[in-house]
Amino acid sequence: MFDFLMYLKVFLIGGTICMLGQILVITTKMTSARILVTFLLLGVILECVGAFEPMKEFAGSGVTVPIMGFGYTLAKGAIIAGEQEGLLGVFVGGLKAAAGGIAVAVTMAFLVSLFFSSKTKK
Amino acid sequence: MEVFERDKKYNEYLNSKIPKTKPWPSLFHAFWIGGLICLFGEVIKDLLMLIPNMSVENASVWESIILIAIASILTGFGVYDKLGAYAGAGTIVPITGFSNSITSPALEFKREGFIFGLCAKMFIISGPVIVCGVIASIVAGLIYLIF
Numbered sequence: 170m171f172d173f174l175m176y177l178k179v180f181l182i183g184g185t186i187c188m189l190g191q192i193l194v195i196t197t198k199m200t201s202a203r204i205l206v207t208f209l210l211l212g213v214i215l216e217c218v219g220a221f222e223p224m225k226e227f228a229g230s231g232v233t234v235p236i237m238g239f240g241y242t243l244a245k246g247a248i249i250a251g252e253q254e255g256l257l258g259v260f261v262g263g264l265k266a267a268a269g270g271i272a273v274a275v276t277m278a279f280l281v282s283l284f285f286s287s288k289t290k291k
Numbered sequence: 292m293e294v295f296e297r298d299k300k301y302n303e304y305l306n307s308k309i310p311k312t313k314p315w316p317s318l319f320h321a322f323w324i325g326g327l328i329c330l331f332g333e334v335i336k337d338l339l340m341l342i343p344n345m346s347v348e349n350a351s352v353w354e355s356i357i358l359i360a361i362a363s364i365l366t367g368f369g370v371y372d373k374l375g376a377y378a379g380a381g382t383i384v385p386i387t388g389f390s391n392s393i394t395s396p397a398l399e400f401k402r403e404g405f406i407f408g409l410c411a412k413m414f415i416i417s418g419p420v421i422v423c424g425v426i427a428s429i430v431a432g433l434i435y436l437i438f
């Protein structure tokens with residue numbers, strides 16, 4: 170059940186992907202929104218060429234926890250629903266697959282900002 | 292010409308004030324914090340798989356939901372931003388960074404009002420992510436539908 174070799178792979182691959190992000194930050198001074206979009210599109214492209222599935226088999230959360238996993242979820246949802254239901258599936262499938270994450274992110278952001286105030290500016 | 296001189300001076304001043312992050316240590320910080328967040332996600336998934344009748348797909352969705360919720364709460368306490376100052380992209384690239392990028396502006400713009408502050412500005416950073424993601428997913432789906 171608890172596979173320690175897998176944990177090692179998750180840590181190393183996940184860490185390497187974040188390090189690639191940091192290289193982008195240092196060399197191009199990209200803002201966080203641009204980095205998020207870049208990795209998201211990378212995930213979509215990797216899923217389109219069929220490379221993401223084997224990567225996921227190999228490193229599990231190491232590739233799905235970085236934001237490229239979000240892109241993969243969106244793309245995979247649209248592709249699978251498209252194959253099953255045609256054009257309507259293409260439009261519905263992507264957001265449907267990612268709905269859980271987006272809904273919780275929005276709800277939590279709402280609740281947290283009701284109970285807390287900004288800490289960055291005193 | 293004068294404006295150009297002034298801009299140059301201003302940029303020099305700005306560069307002297309921007310906090311210098313040493314490239315090599317920051318790479319290492321991003322590596323181990325980012326890796327640890329991914330590892331934490333994997334452990335959550337393995338623990339969820341202990342629940343009877345839990346499918347791998349549902350466990351992955353729960354995994355991202357739990358990570359997003361934790362990151363959002365940590366942002367509320369101001370912990371996540373401190374971690375971000377240390378780890379840089381190590382906290383931006385994982386899904387927790389996506390959550391932080393929604394909660395953080397929501398907190399920040401609360402003072403500008405409920406509807407036009409909190410609710411509208413919530414997506415000021417993550418909006419492009421959702422827009423690009425939705426469009427890219429439709430393009431991907433169409434490519435597979437046609438070919």
